[in-house]
Amino acid sequence: MSLNIQSEIDIMKVASSKINEVDFENLTFGNVFTDHMLVCDFKEGAWQKPAIKPYEPFLLDPSAKVFHYGQAIFEGMKAYKTEDDSVWLFRPDENYIRFNKSAERMCMPEVPESVFLDGLKELLKIEKDWVKKGKGNTLYIRPFMIAIGSGVVAQPSTQYRFMIILSPARAYYSGEVKVLVADYYSRAANGGIGAAKAAGNYSGQFYPTKLANEQGFQQVIWTDDSTHTKLEEAGTMNVFFRINDTLYTAPTSERILDGVTRKSLIDLAKREGIHVDVRPVLVSELVEGAKNGTLKEIFGAGTAAVVNPIVGFSYQDTYYELPKIENSMALALKEKLTNIQYKLAEDTFGWTVKV
Ligand code: COI
Numbered sequence: 001m002s003l004n005i006q007s008e009i010d011i012m013k014v015a016s017s018k019i020n021e022v023d024f025e026n027l028t029f030g031n032v033f034t035d036h037m038l039v040c041d042f043k044e045g046a047w048q049k050p051a052i053k054p055y056e057p058f059l060l061d062p063s064a065k066v067f068h069y070g071q072a073i074f075e076g077m078k079a080y081k082t083e084d085d086s087v088w089l090f091r092p093d094e095n096y097i098r099f100n101k102s103a104e105r106m107c108m109p110e111v112p113e114s115v116f117l118d119g120l121k122e123l124l125k126i127e128k129d130w131v132k133k134g135k136g137n138t139l140y141i142r143p144f145m146i147a148i149g150s151g152v153v154a155q156p157s158t159q160y161r162f163m164i165i166l167s168p169a170r171a172y173y174s175g176e177v178k179v180l181v182a183d184y185y186s187r188a189a190n191g192g193i194g195a196a197k198a199a200g201n202y203s204g205q206f207y208p209t210k211l212a213n214e215q216g217f218q219q220v221i222w223t224d225d226s227t228h229t230k231l232e233e234a235g236t237m238n239v240f241f242r243i244n245d246t247l248y249t250a251p252t253s254e255r256i257l258d259g260v261t262r263k264s265l266i267d268l269a270k271r272e273g274i275h276v277d278v279r280p281v282l283v284s285e286l287v288e289g290a291k292n293g294t295l296k297e298i299f300g301a302g303t304a305a306v307v308n309p310i311v312g313f314s315y316q317d318t319y320y321e322l323p324k325i326e327n328s329m330a331l332a333l334k335e336k337l338t339n340i341q342y343k344l345a346e347d348t349f350g351w352t353v354k355v
Pocket of ligand 1: 075
C-alpha cells in the first residue's frame with residue numbers, strides 16, 4: 001500500500017547545491033553523487049519515518065553486522081529526462097520486487113513500497129536538475145540496505161538501514177569488452193545466493209575478475225559451478241549469444257540474476273520477430289560457433305551496462321575474436337530499448353513510469 005509520502009517523510013535540503021562543480025561531460029561511472037539521499041531505519045521490528053537529507057557520511061558501530069557478515073543488498077536503476085523536462089523510471093516495480101526477494105534470502109526485512117518507490121520519486125523530484133537530457137545521460141539510482149545492528153554474534157541483525165543514493169552516469173564500460181569464460185572459479189552455486197542482488201555476490205567476483213583484467217579481459221562469463229560447461233552471466237550483466245539469427249540466453253535460476261534489462265530485451269526481440277531461445281547455452285557451442293563462424297554476437301545486458309557488445313572471448317587459453325558484422329542485433333535492440341527509456345518511441349509495453 002502506498003502512503004502519502006510527502007507528509008510521511010522528513011525533508012532537509014542542502015544550503016547550496018554542488019551541481020555546478022560537476023563535469024557532466026566527463027563522468028566515470030559511480031563516482032559523483034547528488035546533493036541528497038534517502039535514509040530509512042528499521043528497528044524494534046518496524047520501519048521508522050524516512051528522511052531525505054544532505055548526502056554525507058554516517059557513523060556505524062565497528063561491530064555492525066554488515067562489516068562482519070555482509071548482510072547487504074542493493075539494486076541498480078536509472079532515471080531518464082525527456083525533451084519536455086519530465087523524468088522517467090524504467091520498470092521500477094521490477095526492481096522493487098527483486099529487492100524484497102533479495103531481502104528475504106538475506107534474512108532482512110521487506111522494505112515497504114511507500115519507502116522504496118514513493119520515497120525514490122520524492123528524492124528524484126528534489127534532484128531533477130541532476131538528470132540531464134540527451135540520450136546516454138542518466139541518473140543511476142542505487143537503493144541498498146545494510147545490517148546496522150551491533151554485535152559480532154553470527155546472527156541476522158535486528159536493525160537495518162535502507163538508503164537511496166543517486167549518481168549521474170553515462171556508459172559503464174568505455175572501449176571494447178573482451179571476456180574470459182570461467183573454467184575454475186564460480187559466481188554462485190545451487191542453494192546459494194546467486195539470484196539475490198547481495199553485495200557478496202559481487203565482492204566474490206573481484207579476485208577472479210582481477211586475474212582476468214591482468215590478462216586483458218574486462219569481465220568473466222561465469223559458468224555453472226558443478227560442471228563449468230554452461231554459460232551463465234557476466235559480473236555486471238546478463239549475457240546473450242547470437243548463433244546465426246537466433247538469440248540465446250540462459251534461463252534465470254537460483255544461480256542467475258533475473259535482470260530487468262535481460263527480460264526487457266527478450267520481450268523486445270520477440271516483438272521484432274527475432275527468435276529467442278532461453279535455454280542453457282554450452283561453452284562447447286560457443287567455441288564451436290566461433291570456429292565455424294555461426295557465432296555472430298555476444299552481448300551483455302544490465303542496467304548500468306545497458307547493452308554491451310563483447311568483441312571476443314577466451315576459453316582455456318585460446319582467444320576467439322568475433323567477426324565484425326553489419327546489422328548487429330545488440331545495437332538494434334539497444335536502440336529500441338533506449339528509445340523507449342527516453343520516450344523517443346511508443347512504450348507499448350507500459351514499462352516507463354513518470355516521476
Ligand atoms: C547494475 O547494472 O545496475 C548493477 O547493479 C551492476 C553493478 C555491478 C554496476
